[in-house]
Amino acid sequence: xxxxxxxxxxxxxxxxxxxxxxxxxxxxxxxxxxxxxxxxxxxxxxxxxxxxxxxxxxxxxxxxxxxxxxxxxxxxxxxxxxxxxxxxxxxxxxxxxxxxxxxxxxxxxxxxxxxxxxxxxxxxxxxxxxxxxxxxxxxxxxxxxxxxxxxxxxxxxxxxxxxxxxxxxxxxxxxxxxxxxxxxxxxxxxxxxxxxxxxxxxxxxxxxxxxxxxxxxxxxxxxxxxxxxxxxxxxxxxxxxxxxxxxxxxxxxxxxxxxxxxxxxxxxxxxxxxxxxxxxxxxxxxxxxxxxxxxxxxxxxxxxxxxxxxxxxxxxxxxxxxxxxxxxxxx
Amino acid sequence: xxxxxxxxxxxxxxxxxxxxxxxxxxxxxxxxxxxxxxxxxxxxxxxxxxxxxxxxxxxxxxxxxxxxxxxxxxxxxxxxxxxxxxxxxxxxxxxxxxxxxxxxxxxxxxxxxxxxxxxxxxxxxxxxxxxxxxxxxxxxxxxxxxxxxxxxxxxxxxxxxxxxxxxxxxxxxxxxxxxxxxxxxxxxxxxxxxxxxxxxxxxxxxxxxxxxxxxxxxxxxxxxxxxxxxxxxxxxxxxxxxxxxxxxxxxxxxxxxxxxxxxxxxxxxxxxxxxxxxxxxxxxxxxxxxxxxxxxxxxxxxxxxxxxxxxxxxxxxxxxxxxxxxxxxxx
Numbered sequence: 001x002x003x004x005x006x007x008x009x010x011x012x013x014x015x016x017x018x019x020x021x022x023x024x025x026x027x028x029x030x031x032x033x034x035x036x037x038x039x040x041x042x043x044x045x046x047x048x049x050x051x052x053x054x055x056x057x058x059x060x061x062x063x064x065x066x067x068x069x070x071x072x073x074x075x076x077x078x079x080x081x082x083x084x085x086x087x088x089x090x091x092x093x094x095x096x097x098x099x100x101x102x103x104x105x106x107x108x109x110x111x112x113x114x115x116x117x118x119x120x121x122x123x124x125x126x127x128x129x130x131x132x133x134x135x136x137x138x139x140x141x142x143x144x145x146x147x148x149x150x151x152x153x154x155x156x157x158x159x160x161x162x163x164x165x166x167x168x169x170x171x172x173x174x175x176x177x178x179x180x181x182x183x184x185x186x187x188x189x190x191x192x193x194x195x196x197x198x199x200x201x202x203x204x205x206x207x208x209x210x211x212x213x214x215x216x217x218x219x220x221x222x223x224x225x226x227x228x229x230x231x232x233x234x235x236x237x238x239x240x241x242x243x244x245x246x247x248x249x250x251x252x253x254x255x256x257x258x259x260x261x262x263x264x265x266x267x268x269x270x271x272x273x274x275x276x277x278x279x280x281x282x283x284x285x286x287x288x289x290x291x292x293x294x295x296x297x298x299x300x301x302x303x304x305x306x307x308x309x310x311x312x313x314x315x316x317x318x319x320x321x322x323x324x325x326x327x328x329x330x331x
Numbered sequence: 332x333x334x335x336x337x338x339x340x341x342x343x344x345x346x347x348x349x350x351x352x353x354x355x356x357x358x359x360x361x362x363x364x365x366x367x368x369x370x371x372x373x374x375x376x377x378x379x380x381x382x383x384x385x386x387x388x389x390x391x392x393x394x395x396x397x398x399x400x401x402x403x404x405x406x407x408x409x410x411x412x413x414x415x416x417x418x419x420x421x422x423x424x425x426x427x428x429x430x431x432x433x434x435x436x437x438x439x440x441x442x443x444x445x446x447x448x449x450x451x452x453x454x455x456x457x458x459x460x461x462x463x464x465x466x467x468x469x470x471x472x473x474x475x476x477x478x479x480x481x482x483x484x485x486x487x488x489x490x491x492x493x494x495x496x497x498x499x500x501x502x503x504x505x506x507x508x509x510x511x512x513x514x515x516x517x518x519x520x521x522x523x524x525x526x527x528x529x530x531x532x533x534x535x536x537x538x539x540x541x542x543x544x545x546x547x548x549x550x551x552x553x554x555x556x557x558x559x560x561x562x563x564x565x566x567x568x569x570x571x572x573x574x575x576x577x578x579x580x581x582x583x584x585x586x587x588x589x590x591x592x593x594x595x596x597x598x599x600x601x602x603x604x605x606x607x608x609x610x611x612x613x614x615x616x617x618x619x620x621x622x623x624x625x626x627x628x629x630x631x632x633x634x635x636x637x638x639x640x641x642x643x644x645x646x647x648x649x650x651x652x653x654x655x656x657x658x659x660x661x662x
Binding site for chain 1: 454455476477478479480482483485486511525526527528529530531532533534621635651652653
C-alpha cells in the first residue's frame with residue numbers, strides 16, 4: 001500500500017493528489033491513505049499535506065530503498081522483483097546478512113543493501129570501512145548450476161559490472177580493474193569485492209558476492225591508513241550529478257546482463273571485458289600469495305581468471321589467488 | 332581420570348587390579364576409583380569387581396569411543412590428540428555436526444564420529460542410510476592453505492585413504508574406486524564420501540569431508556532400493572575379523588599420511604594412488620552431469636581429478652563433476 005501511494009505521488013509530483021482521489025483509486029478509506037502517508041514521512045519522504053489540495057511529494061530521501069532502486073530496473077534475475085531487495089539502515093555486513101538469508105533458502109537474485117555496515121568485510125579477512133550514506137554496500141546471491149572450477153570467474157564478473165556501471169553513468173571518470181577485482185581511480189581503490197560461497201566438492205550451493213563502492217567520502221572520512229590508498233567517486237556530496245540509488249541500480253543491471261550471458265554462453269565475454277578494462281596486464285608487479293612474493297611482468301589471465309606473470313628470467317608462473325602489493329604506476 | 336583407569340585396566344587385563352593400587356598410583360581415593368569404574372561400566376565396558384581381588388576388564392564395547400580409536404593412532408594432524416575426536420551415539424549427520432564445530436573455530440584435524448546418523452547425507456543431496464553400529468560414519472575437518480582449484484582432489488584423497496585402509500586390513504577384499512569417490516566391492520557401493528566447504532573465491536575457510544563405510548550390514552538391513560547397489564564389508568557381525576574401531580583408526584591414519592604428503596609435495600601422489608586403485612578408467616561408461624548424459628570410454632583423470640571421456644566419434648570431453656550411472660562390469 002505504502003509503495004503504491006508512493007508511486008501515485010511520484011507520478012503526480014510536483015502537483016497535489018487528493019486523499020479522496022487516492023482512496024477511491026485504491027478502494028480504501030482516507031484514514032488508511034493518511035496512515036500510509038505518515039509511514040512514508042517516517043521513512044524520510046518529504047510529503048506535504050494540505051487540507052484542501054491533498055498531498056504532494058517534495059523530496060525523496062537519499063536512501064537505497066527497494067522501491068527506489070527497483071524502479072525501472074528491468075532485470076531478469078538480480079533483484080527482478082522489489083521484494084528480493086532487503087534494505088537495512090545498519091547491518092554488521094551485507095554478506096553476513098545475505099548468507100543467513102541464503103541458508104533459509106532465499107532465491108537467486110536476492111540482494112541485501114545497507115546504508116551502513118558496522119563490520120564490513122574485505123578480502124583476506126580485512127575489514128571494510130562502511131559509514132552511513134557514504135557508499136554503496138550491497139551483496140547479491142547467485143545459485144549458478146556451475147562447477148566449482150569456474151568460481152574464480154565470479155569475482156571478475158562483479159568487477160566488470162562495477163567498471164561498466166561507472167563508465168555508463170560517469171564516462172569522465174577513468175576507472176580500471178586491478179587483478180583480480182579491485183576498482184581503481186587514479187591508482188586508488190574505490191571499490192572492493194568479496195565473494196563467499198558454500199559448496200560440495202562438485203556442487204555449488206550458493207555464492208554471496210558483496211561490493212563496497214565509496215561514493216560520497218570526503219578525505220577526512222578515511223582513516224589514516226586508507227588516506228593514501230583509497231578514494232571515492234565524489235568528494236563529499238555527489239548527489240547533484242548522480243545519486244547512490246541510480247548507481248546501485250546501474251550496477252545491479254550490469255550484473256544481471258553479464259550473469260545471464262555467462263549462463264548461456266560461458267565465461268568468454270567476462271574475460272574479454274575484464275581485459276579491456278584492467279590496469280594490471282602489461283605492468284611490472286609484485287604479487288603476494290600463499291607461497292610468498294613474486295615479481296615480474298603481468299602477462300595475461302587464463303580462462304579461470306588466474307594471473308600469468310613472467311619473472312625476471314622469463315619463467316612463467318600462474319597464480320589463482322593473491323594480492324598485488326606493488327604495481328608500476330602509469331606515467 | 333576415567334580414561335587413565337581404563338588404560339590401567341587394559342594393561343592389566345585379563346588380570347585383576349586392586350582399587351587400592353590404582354588409588355595409590357593416581358593419588359586419589361578408592362571411592363573416586365569406584366566412581367570412575369561405574370562410569371566405565373555405564374559406557375559399556377564390562378568391568379568385573381571382586382571384593383578381594385579388585386577390578387578387571389572383561390570386555391570392551393564395540394563402540395567408536397575416542398579413547399579406543401586414538402589408541403596407537405600416532406597421527407600428526409588428523410585426530411592427533413584424543414580431544415579432537417567428538418563421539419556421539421546419535422547425530423543428524425556427522426558433516427552437519429562438524430560444520431557447527433568448524434564455525435566455532437574447531438582446529439584442523441577435528442573428527443566427528445557417530446554410532447548412528449538420523450539424517451546421513453550423500454552426494455547430490457541424497458540421504459545415506461546410517462543405522463547404529465552397522466558402519467563407520469565419520470567426518471574430518473581440514474583447513475588447507477590451498478587454492479579452491481585443488482579442492483576436487485580432496486574427494487580423491489579420501490577415497491584413496493579408505494581404499495588403502497581396506498587393503499591394509501583386509502587384503503582379500505578386492506575394493507576399487509569408482510570415479511570420483513565411491514568405493515566398490517564386486518561392483519556394489521560399500522563407501523560414499525561427501526566433501527563440503529566454505530570459502531571465499533580465493534581463500535578456503537574449511538573443508539568438511541564425511542565418509543560412510545558399511546561395515547556390519549546384513550542384506551535385510553538395506554532398504555529395497557539399496558539391496559542391489561550397496562554392500563557391506565561384512566555381512567552381519569565381522570568383529571571376529573576386524574572391529575569398527577580398528578578400521579576407523581586405520582582410515583584416519585591413512586588420511587593423515589596422504590594429507591601430509593599433499594601439503595608438502597602436492598597432488599601427484601594422490602592421483603597416482605587413485606589411478607592404481609580405480610575401477611573406472613578403461614571402461615565404457617555413461618556419465619550424468621549438469622549438462623546431460625554422455626557415454627564413452629573413460630580415458631584418464633587430469634591433475635584436477637576431472638574425468639576425460641572419449642565419445643563414440645573419438646571426441647574427448649572433460650568432466651569436473653557428475654555421476655557415472657552405467658559402467659561396464661568386468662567379466
